[in-house]
Amino acid sequence: MGERPISVETPKILLAEDDTDMRRFLVKALQNAGFDVVSYDNGLSAYQRLREEPFEMLLTDIVMPEMDGIELARRASELDPDIKIMFITGFAAVALNADSQAPKNAKVLSKPVHLRDLVNEVQKLLAA
Numbered sequence: 001m002g003e004r005p006i007s008v009e010t011p012k013i014l015l016a017e018d019d020t021d022m023r024r025f026l027v028k029a030l031q032n033a034g035f036d037v038v039s040y041d042n043g044l045s046a047y048q049r050l051r052e053e054p055f056e057m058l059l060t061d062i063v064m065p066e067m068d069g070i071e072l073a074r075r076a077s078e079l080d081p082d083i084k085i086m087f088i089t090g091f092a093a094v095a096l097n098a099d100s101q102a103p104k105n106a107k108v109l110s111k112p113v114h115l116r117d118l119v120n121e122v123q124k125l126l127a128a
Contacts, residue, residue, distance in 0.1 A: 014046055014058050033122070042064055054080060055080075056126055057086065058085050060087055069087055070087075073087070073103050074101050074102070077103045088108075088110075088118070
């Protein structure tokens with residue numbers, strides 16, 4: 001496997017968001033910004049995809065059926081300690097709860113999210 005190449009490739013982002021409109025909106029914004037986005041409407045499907053191929057970033061809602069975003073993020077970090085994680089949520093307080101199992105270096109964006117902010121945060125996190 002060796003080292004990851006310095007991002008010549010388009011960063012791949014895995015998006016998990018159960019709200020269809022929100023998901024389309026996010027995918028479009030990220031694709032317009034030049035990212036390669038794969039999206040799912042639940043955490044379980046997103047997790048199964050993560051097991052098949054590596055992604056640079058997981059962008060996930062927190063409250064979802066089947067597997068919530070925090071569980072998804074935890075499992076994603078177990079699969080790939082280098083994956084960048086960002087939560088998009090209307091429940092920021094939940095994400096930042098000290099005893100939630102959310103990975104410590106995860107970033108949280110609160111809904112409603114402005115596209116420019118989202119893209120900026122994603123770029124910053126990927127560059128970190």
